[in-house]
Amino acid sequence: MTVTVRFDEVQVGxxxxxxxFPVTRATLVQYAGASGDFNPIHWNEKFALEVGLPDxxxxxxxxxxxxxxxxxxxxxxxxxxxxxxxxxxxxxxxPNDGVGATVEVTGKVxxxxxxxxxxxxxxxxxxxxxxxxxxxxxxxxx
Amino acid sequence: MxxxxxxxxxxxxxTEPYEVGREKIREFAAAIGDANPAYTDTEAAKAxxxxxxxxxxxFPFMLSFRAAAQVxxxxxxxxxYSRVVxxxxxxxxxxxxxxxxxxxxxxxxxxxxxxxxxxxxxxxxEVDDAGGEHVVTSIMTLVARAAEAGEE
Numbered sequence: 367m368t369v370t371v372r373f374d375e376v377q378v379g380x381x382x383x384x385x386x387f388p389v390t391r392a393t394l395v396q397y398a399g400a401s402g403d404f405n406p407i408h409w410n411e412k413f414a415l416e417v418g419l420p421d422x423x424x425x426x427x428x429x430x431x432x433x434x435x436x437x438x439x440x441x442x443x444x445x446x447x448x449x450x451x452x453x454x455x456x457x458x459x460x461p462n463d464g465v466g467a468t469v470e471v472t473g474k475v476x477x478x479x480x481x482x483x484x485x486x487x488x489x490x491x492x493x494x495x496x497x498x499x500x501x502x503x504x505x506x507x508x
Numbered sequence: 509m510x511x512x513x514x515x516x517x518x519x520x521x522x523t524e525p526y527e528v529g530r531e532k533i534r535e536f537a538a539a540i541g542d543a544n545p546a547y548t549d550t551e552a553a554k555a556x557x558x559x560x561x562x563x564x565x566x567f568p569f570m571l572s573f574r575a576a577a578q579v580x581x582x583x584x585x586x587x588x589y590s591r592v593v594x595x596x597x598x599x600x601x602x603x604x605x606x607x608x609x610x611x612x613x614x615x616x617x618x619x620x621x622x623x624x625x626x627x628x629x630x631x632x633x634e635v636d637d638a639g640g641e642h643v644v645t646s647i648m649t650l651v652a653r654a655a656e657a658g659e660e
Contacts, residue, residue, distance in 0.1 A: 400539035431540040431566040443556040451598030
């Protein structure tokens with residue numbers, strides 16, 4: 367496996383390049399199609415309001431996928447991710463205003479592990495709210 | 509009524525194999541806006557040391573969630589799916605999912621808890637390839653929110 371980041375180049379506290387990811391209703395429709403998750407809370411405003419949500423919300427798994435990109439873009443090889451977990455704390459609300467929402471993701475190395483592996487802790491927010499909790503990935507570096 | 513804790517440890521039969529298609533990976537990567545060439549370009553994937561294009565880290569959820577329908581729809585368990593939300597999700601990889609993999613998922617119930625009237629289920633999916641090699645474990649928590657007073 368070849369990754370661009372070397373274990374001996376990082377330390378606890380090393381920051382990964384932060385990224386922001388736009389999410390529109392069209393994004394959610396595309397993700398629904400690709401993932402097979404057609405729950406109407408992700409595309410039908412009337413349904414979302416009826417079940418007590420403020421508006422259509424993004425799939426938790428979509429948000430999880432975006433947050434992972436901060437890690438996979440950093441290492442190059444997505445196959446370097448050996449463990450990845452998140453808690454879904456708050457939904458990403460996606461208004462139908464042509465602009466949608468933005469998911470902001472930062473990450474930093476939180477621990478150095480055996481076998482050139484590091485734990486990266488991620489923070490994902492949208493509209494100022496933390497949308498993922500305990501978002502952590504373990505990646506094997508070169 | 510809280511879920512029956514005797515379901516803890518129950519394992520369901522492995523699912524029919526799902527063949528991971530190159531174009532399905534491409535479609536999924538496009539849907540998450542991820543242009544990493546390891547998902548679409550065999551040569552790029554090989555340069556990283558993979559035999560073929562690989563799938564993004566969250567891709568196997570499609571399989572494990574579909575397999576978890578065995579739990580969600582188990583009439584004996586009696587989960588009210590209309591109240592279920594996805595609480596958390598974790599993947600532990602033995603290796604990345606690749607195009608051409610034929611994957612089956614074996615679902616088990618690891619835990620059932622009742623927290624403030626909510627039923628909290630931990631469901632584990634062991635994803636193995638056609639040769640029986642372990643690929644990834646998907647662990648998800650499903651939370652069935654408590655019914656509001658007067659609703660039942």
